[in-house]
Amino acid sequence: MGPNPTDRGKKGVKRSVLTEAQGGPLAVVIAGANVPDARLLDATIEAIVVERPDPLDEQPQHLCLDKGYDNPEGWQAVRKHRYRAHIRRIREDKQEPKEYKRYPARRWGVERTLAGLSKCRAILIRYAKLPSVYLGLIKLACILLWYRRLYRLKGF
Numbered sequence: 001m002g003p004n005p006t007d008r009g010k011k012g013v014k015r016s017v018l019t020e021a022q023g024g025p026l027a028v029v030i031a032g033a034n035v036p037d038a039r040l041l042d043a044t045i046e047a048i049v050v051e052r053p054d055p056l057d058e059q060p061q062h063l064c065l066d067k068g069y070d071n072p073e074g075w076q077a078v079r080k081h082r083y084r085a086h087i088r089r090i091r092e093d094k095q096e097p098k099e100y101k102r103y104p105a106r107r108w109g110v111e112r113t114l115a116g117l118s119k120c121r122a123i124l125i126r127y128a129k130l131p132s133v134y135l136g137l138i139k140l141a142c143i144l145l146w147y148r149r150l151y152r153l154k155g156f
Helices: 037-046 072-080 108-118 131-154
Strands: 013-019 025-032 062-065 084-087
Touching (some): 025 037, 025 131, 062 072
16 A cells, blocks of 8 residues: 555655845755755755854844744744845735836846756756766756856946
8 A cells, every 4th residue: 555645755856056146046955855954044044155254133134034943943943144135924824015116026037047947858857876976966056057157247
């Protein structure tokens, strides 16, 4: 008969990506697909590759997260790194806009980065057996995303 479907572990890999406002990747962490998002948040913030300026009261640093981070682990990681969190509550419904909204939600930058990473076949279909090799491929793809962005801005 086999195991109960709710008790089995999920196969695969989860990519936790932190981006800046326009979608440039700043940090990447991988884990098993059955690891909750909030458990990876602390490691993702610590994996940021550029030096982060100290947050000030007059210039706070914001962190926009989805409902998967609305739990004690997620809030603890946000407080530990002194971010101002924007986390949608789990039981909170999306409000209907009263007028036409000109700008998309803040999540589009992350979605664009994940779509760019998925264009690399070695990342979309995981051929690498070792996690360190797979993480290296993801970081190389992030470098390529930054290069393409710079290339587009400079107009070479």
